[in-house]
Amino acid sequence: MADAPVLRLRGLGWAVRGVPIVEDVSLAVDEGEFLAFIGPNGAGKTSLFNLVSGLCPATSGSIELDGADITAAPVAARARRGIGRTFQTSSLWPGLTVAEHLRLAAQAAAGTGARGLLRRRAEPYREQVDATLDRTRLGHRAEALAGALSHGEKRKLELAVLLVGDPRLILLDEPMAGVSAEEVPALVELIRAVHRDQGRTVLMVEHHMDVLLGLADRLAVMHHGTLLALDAPARLMADATVQQAYLGEAL
Numbered sequence: 001m002a003d004a005p006v007l008r009l010r011g012l013g014w015a016v017r018g019v020p021i022v023e024d025v026s027l028a029v030d031e032g033e034f035l036a037f038i039g040p041n042g043a044g045k046t047s048l049f050n051l052v053s054g055l056c057p058a059t060s061g062s063i064e065l066d067g068a069d070i071t072a073a074p075v076a077a078r079a080r081r082g083i084g085r086t087f088q089t090s091s092l093w094p095g096l097t098v099a100e101h102l103r104l105a106a107q108a109a110a111g112t113g114a115r116g117l118l119r120r121r122a123e124p125y126r127e128q129v130d131a132t133l134d135r136t137r138l139g140h141r142a143e144a145l146a147g148a149l150s151h152g153e154k155r156k157l158e159l160a161v162l163l164v165g166d167p168r169l170i171l172l173d174e175p176m177a178g179v180s181a182e183e184v185p186a187l188v189e190l191i192r193a194v195h196r197d198q199g200r201t202v203l204m205v206e207h208h209m210d211v212l213l214g215l216a217d218r219l220a221v222m223h224h225g226t227l228l229a230l231d232a233p234a235r236l237m238a239d240a241t242v243q244q245a246y247l248g249e250a251l
């Protein structure tokens with residue numbers, strides 16, 4: 001299935017006690033594409049990411065990864081198949097250092113069997129950790145506690161933890177949340193490098209259009225749990241209906 005999109009959603013839905021949260025979302029994402037999700041608060045963007053990463057069970061429709069149906073696959077199985085995600089709120093341990101986070105992530109990616117424990121003693125992860133520190137420009141903060149990092153550095157570390165597992169489909173949920181204006185450009189550059197230089201497929205929820213216009217190949221507009229529009233940024237921004245009715249609310 002060389003030509004299958006990396007991700008294909010068909011009529012995907014999630015309802016809670018009969019109330020639809022995500023409704024009939026269909027789309028396909030090609031290898032190496034950067035697709036950004038925008039839309040007002042409560043539009044269902046995070047819920048859609050939860051469906052794709054497996055945190056929420058689909059109540060209708062299907063999810064395919066590389067042409068294989070993963071609709072019912074658990075979170076860990078999806079991660080093994082290459083889906084990685086970050087969360088809107090920080091998912092770090094304040095009392096562990098940056099390097100310790102990456103070592104743990106490397107151990108988790110390598111598995112937790114007896115062989116993994118033996119390998120742990122030999123510190124085989126140093127190269128992997130150093131390379132990730134380098135790639136995410138966190139080398140100078142390797143021994144800093146996560147709790148002492150700036151918001152921008154925390155977001156970088158969350159991305160670094162994700163990259164250790166070498167995912168090919170990355171879901172970033174509002175990676176700029178809480179980050180100071182001065183730190184935004186460096187984070188944007190890092191995300192750009194992760195996408196372009198490493199050829200990964202990226203899905204990202206983001207409220208800041210100025211960030212997305214230089215990054216995203218296509219924008220998906222969500223509203224009331226549905227996919228309202230999906231197009232290249234320039235074409236979408238020129239769509240008066242989308243612009244006036246919905247993008248304004250999202251900014």
Ligand SMILES: Nc1ncnc2c1ncn2[C@@H]1O[C@H](COP(=O)(O)OP(=O)(O)OP(=O)(O)O)[C@@H](O)[C@H]1O
Pocket residue numbers: 016021039040041042043044045046047048
């Ligand atoms: N577990 C749940 N049970 C019931 N309702 C939920 C649950 N999770 C989310 N919702 C509701 O679903 C709607 C969509 O929420 P979601 O967080 O997906 O939106 P969003 O587009 O990511 O919003 P934001 O931009 O504010 O993060 C909201 O009204 C939310 O309250």
